[in-house]
Amino acid sequence: MVSRSGEVVGGLFFGHPETERFTEHHEFLMDGIxxxxxxxxxxxxxxxxxxxxxxxxxxxxxxxxxxxxxxEAAQERIKLALEAGAIIGTWIWYVPEDIITADERFARAFGLDPARCHDGLPLKDATLSIHVDDVARVEAAINTSLMRGGRYSEEYRVRHADGNYRWVEANGRCQLDAEGQPLRFPGVLIDIEQRKQVEINLKRREADLALLLDATADGFYAVDTEGKTTRCNATFLRMLGFTSEADVVGKELHDIIHHSHVDGSHYPPEQCPIYRVAQSGDLAHVDDEVFFRTDGTSFHVEYWVRPVIWEGELQGAVCNIVDISERKRAENARQLLLQELNHRIKNLFSITNGMIQMTARNSTDVKQMANALSGRLMSLARAHDLIATSITTKSSTAGPSRLRTLVETVMEPHVGSRSAALKMSGPEVSIGPSAMTSLALILHELATNAAKYGALSDPNGSVSVMWEMSDEALTLSWKEAGGPKVAGAPDREGFGSQLARLSAKGQLGGAIEYIWEPAGVEILLTVAADRVGR
Structure with a gap:
């Protein structure tokens, strides 16, 4: 079977069990079929x-x-966007010809002639109104799009017809030809002035908040629900020894600043109140723990932890930290001074008893004894006045006094009329209220020990007090002579000696050294020069 076009499309088959049954008529019929x-x-x-x-x-x-x-839908959306003011212009830049055509809105945004924008103008003419500070950045972005093709987006300021600059966002797409050369560059212009003003206001408020936080004396430290630091203030950085906020933001700080308890035992992160509040939304207040600086040293802190909740969702926690090192030192000093008060009361009884006996041995009658004893007791009271401020207040409010006057006042109850029992030598040195308190405590302790066990316990004993002042320190030498023979250093350091050592090191920034000579103890006391006048 052959089609009209001469194509064979199939075949027909006819058969019969007997031969020679088909005639020409049958063949003609088959051709027709x-x-x-x-x-x-x-x-x-x-x-x-x-x-x-x-x-x-x-x-x-x-x-x-x-x-x-x-x-039609796209055109309608563009029309609505244009009417709503979101898109303020459209353009097409024919790159090979360097001709840019734009609509009337674009022309108004750039302060251009609408007719020129409609007919086409060079790109450099269309961008003349871009703010001078933004030109280099915009040109770099355009050149990048020309080389790579594809999307273009940049924010910059343009001068409007009224002379004012407004923020716009340009979005476009550079189309390349088959050889990769820029062909067309259509795009739209969006007014973002309002958004920029909101961003500027937010940045200003952020800066004001940061300034406020940095001005506070407390450390401020915030974490998210995973324990990562989100922000902190300058006090926190100084307190812990970090250089900048970049050293802490985005990091978990527990193993750096909060890894151990006060007793030195390990502090697991899951037990940390800061992390617990960040995950549970509860409140926490810890009145005495230790934080660790980046150099490994520790300090006592009190801190409060509050949850950060935004639109009903827990975001993390904020921790306010107070360095209570000074408070702890003050508490320790208060306890020390309370013990000192007990110690002084006991010493007062002992000294009073010794003065009564010494006065009785050297008095010819009761009246003479009463007068001498009264004077010595009053001298002891005056010396006690010098150390009273260290027991009742942090420092004296009195003005500077002379070191010689201080030594005389402290020693008077112990030497009395025995002028040879005290020898003093040294320049005039003004002593500030705080330094006077500490020196009075130390000298009072030395004098008491000399009266009880040393040179002043013997009628023929004497004490030599000499001092000199340099740019670095005040050096005071205390030498005893004429008393009982010194067998050597005591087996243990008494409370009074401990107090003297702590006062010399802590309050006076110096040191105290004992030299146990058989003829009498020698004591060397140094005071940092910058502490003398305090």
């Missing part, structure tokens, strides 16, 4: 082809209709 079958097949194929073409056409029409609808 074959031609009709070929025509039918050919017509069927033409029909199928037509059906496919019709279906393709229908699909194309549907696609065109959809594209038309999408285009």
């Amino acid at each position: 074959a031609n009709q079958a070929a025509t039918a097949i050919d017509n069927a194929r033409l029909y199928q082809t037509a059906q496919r073409e019709i279906e393709v056409r229908r699909n194309t029409e549907r696609e065109l209709l959809k594209t038309q609808n999408d285009l």
Whole structure:
């Protein structure tokens, strides 16, 4: 079977069990049937082809209709955006010709002639109104898009027709040809002045908040729910020894600043009140723990932890930290001074008893004894007045006094009328209230020990007090002579000696040294020069 176009489309077969049954008439009939079958097949194929073409056409029409609808929707959205003021202009830059065409809104935004923008103008003319501080950045972004193609986005300021600058955002796409060369560069211009003002106001408020936080004496430290630091203030950085906020933001600091308890035992992160509040939303207050600086040293702190909640969701926690090292030292000093008060009371009884006996041995009658004893007791009271401020207050409010006067006042109850029992030598040195308190405590302790066990316990004993002042320190030498023979250093350091050592080191920034000579103890006391006048 052959189609009208001469294409073989199939074949027909006729058969009979007996031979020579077909005649020429039958063959002619077969040819006719074959031609009709070929025509039918050919017509069927033409029909199928037509059906496919019709279906393709229908699909194309549907696609065109959809594209038309999408285009109309896009045009409507652009129109709405333009009318709403979000998009303030559109442009197309034909890069090879360096001609940019733009709509009227674009022209107004750049302070250009709308007619020129409609007809086309060079890019350099269209960008003349960009703020001088933004030009280099915009040109760099455009050049990058020209080289790579694709999306372009940049924010900058442009001068409007009224002479004022406003922030805009330019969004476009550079289209490249088959050889990778820039061809067209369409885009839109969006007014972001209001958004920029909001951002500026937020930055200003952020700066004000940071300034306020940095001005506080307390350390400020915030974490998210995972324990990572989100922000801190300058006091926190100074307190812990960090250089900048970049050293802590985004990091978990527990293993750096909070890894151990006061007793030195390990502090697991899951037990940390700061992390616990950040995860639970509870409150926490810890009145005495230790934090560790980056150099490994520790200090006592009191801190409060509060949850940070935004729009009903827990964001983390904020911790306010107070360095209570001074408070702890003051508490320790207070306890020490309370013990000193007990110690002094006991010493007062002992000294009073010794003075009564010494006065009795050297008095000829009761009246003479009463007068001498009264004077010595009053001298002891005056010396006690010098150390009273260290027991009741942090420091005396009195003005500077002379070192010689201080030594005389402290020693008077112990030497009395025995002028040879005290020898003093040294320049005039003014002593500040705080230093006087500490020196009075130390000298009172030395004098008491000398009266109880040393040179002043013997009627023929004496004490030599000499001092000198340099740019670095005040050096005071205390030498005893004429008393009982010194067997050597005591087996243990008494409370009074401990007090003297702590006062010399802590309050006076110096040291105290004992030299146990058989003829009498020698004591060397140094005071830092910058502490003498305090």
